[in-house]
Amino acid sequence: MKIIDVNLLNRSYSIQVEDGLLASISGLLKQSNIGQKWIIISQHRLMELFGFDLMDQLNQQGYYIDYITVPTGETAKSMIEFNRIISQMIELKCDRSTTILALGGGVVGDVAGFVASSFMRGIDYYQIPTTLLAMVDSSIGGKTGINISEGKNLVGAIYQPKGVFIDPRILDSLPREEVVSGLGEILKYGAIKDESFFSATSQHLENLDTFPFENAIARSCEIKAKIVSQDECEGGLRRLLNFGHTIGHALEAHFGYGQLRHGDAVSYGMISAGWISKELGLLKRNEYKTFKQSILRLPLPSLNKFDPVSLLPFIKNDKKTVSGILHFVTLTNIGSASTNDNVTDNLLISAMKEIQ
Ligand SMILES: NC(=O)c1ccc[n+]([C@@H]2O[C@H](COP(=O)([O-])OP(=O)(O)OC[C@H]3O[C@@H](n4cnc5c(N)ncnc54)[C@H](O)[C@@H]3O)[C@@H](O)[C@H]2O)c1
Ligand SMILES: [Zn+2]
Incomplete structure (x- = not known):
């Protein structure tokens, strides 16, 4: 496993890169599981490919987990989707201790990161990028955001994740x-x-x-x-x-x-x-x-x-x-x-x- 540190004082975190890493995420997150609710934010197809297996893995290890999906494409990075995710999280009884797992490409990572930055004034989140672009770029550095009709990424925050998990094997299914x-x-x-x-x-x-x-x-x-x-x-x-x-x-x-x-x-x-x-x-x-x-x-x-x-x-x-x-x-x-x-x-x- 390759571990790369992002050094930002009390906002520091590490990026872990390894083929097959997805299968060991429950172990890697063990220290952070304090009985809180975990939410995977992803897309339908990605849930079918990787998300439901990840939920099973986490469930078996005693995590209390749910999921929310967003559409594919830039429409997911909108005020409407942002509102919908927040409402769904309230319905699912998420609170300040809830932790988000952003499972997807840059679109999912950007909107999920922005939700994490603002839900109850900010909750923890991890990035699990599934596109090559997200693995090398959008999942690192904490830029989160959504689009408005006046332009792309015009609303957002710099809000660092608690960690980034990269499994290059996930790319096998990427077009x-x-x-x-x-x-x-x-x-x-x-x-x-x-x-x-x-x-x-x-x-x-x-x-x-x-x-x-x-x-x-x-x-x-x-x-x-x-x-x-x-x-x-x-x-x-x-x-x-x-x-x-x-x-x-x-x-x-x-x-x-x-x-x-x-x-x-x-x-x-x-x-x-x-x-x-x-x-x-x-x-x-x-x-x-x-x-x-x-x-x-x-x-x-x-x-x-x-x-x-x-x-x-x-x-x-x-x-x-x-x-x-x-x-x-x-x-x-x-x-x-x-x-x-x-x-x-x-x-x-x-x-x-x-x-x-
Ligand atoms: N935050 C940042 O620093 C930053 C940097 C660069 C880009 N971005 C943003 O990233 C977005 C683009 O991200 P992207 O290129 O990852 O596109 P994307 O998230 O739209 O993903 C592309 C498509 O691939 C599918 N997909 C993802 N992983 C897959 C997999 N493993 N197998 C099969 N299908 C898969 C997705 O469902 C989607 O349909 C843009 O909104 C851009 O603004 C953000
Ligand atoms: Zn770029």
Whole structure:
């Protein structure tokens, strides 16, 4: 088992990664079971795949457990679903001691985490991510939230889980396109912090059947955990995690959430950001070429034609733009990143032409 610590004083917790770990969760949580009510928040299909077995396991070990499901897709991250979960928890006689297990991808993790942050002013929760994206990204760092009609993730809280349990074997049932999307985020960690991890990951993309998920997930978690430990609230260092996300989010918003997967949009966003890094004289021409080729080893869906100018408003409205300044993340080398406040509209437009 690989154990990665997220060091945040009294909010510290650990991420545990191991093939088959799901079967031993009752033992791992034993210390925390003080007779309280436990609630699994998940989705129907995930309950059938893993949740009911997990409930049996916990029941047999004397846990007092119930479950609540949310729909699939972004609709689960809504005020309506948030209200419904809270009401259901009251009906199920949950109280301040109740502990939530968020079993699912980023959607479940985000809404369940937000419920945990606000139910009776905050209760404990654990993340059990079931998508690759959630394993390497959304389950770590405590960002929780829901969407409103004005935009995605506009209501939320930074509220850390008590622990994260990652069982890479869970990925066996995940559709391949979802795996590919998560691999984009894994490449991102290498790009910003670890060149040899970036190139090894990219080599392994040749044959996904032999991809070393356990190691790659653990290394990604290590990189994210270290950054979050130093900058919990996105003051500076945490911004580096947004590499590829400025243009990525604009592509997602333009094509419609659900049309282009988050990790795929980030992969295209990374190519654009790499191109900007080259134009700014940071990344050498041949480094950029290697970088682009490495990302394109991913079987990404092709992008329909779009007008880059029409994406600029999404970039300006992005949460990463603070007081009108866009803190754009560039690469200084493959494996090291920094933010740059002088990226012009013209550069952004040309960078988007690069991925058409
Ligand atoms: N909190 C953060 O820091 C953070 C970071 C990145 C993304 N996010 C959020 O994460 C969400 C996207 O998360 P996602 O990509 O995990 O998508 P998702 O949660 O919608 O999961 C994708 C689909 O896969 C299914 N699924 C999940 N695990 C499965 C499994 N093991 N086998 C079969 N099917 C499975 C789900 O039911 C769903 O239909 C977005 O809302 C995004 O805003 C949050
Ligand atoms: Zn992301």
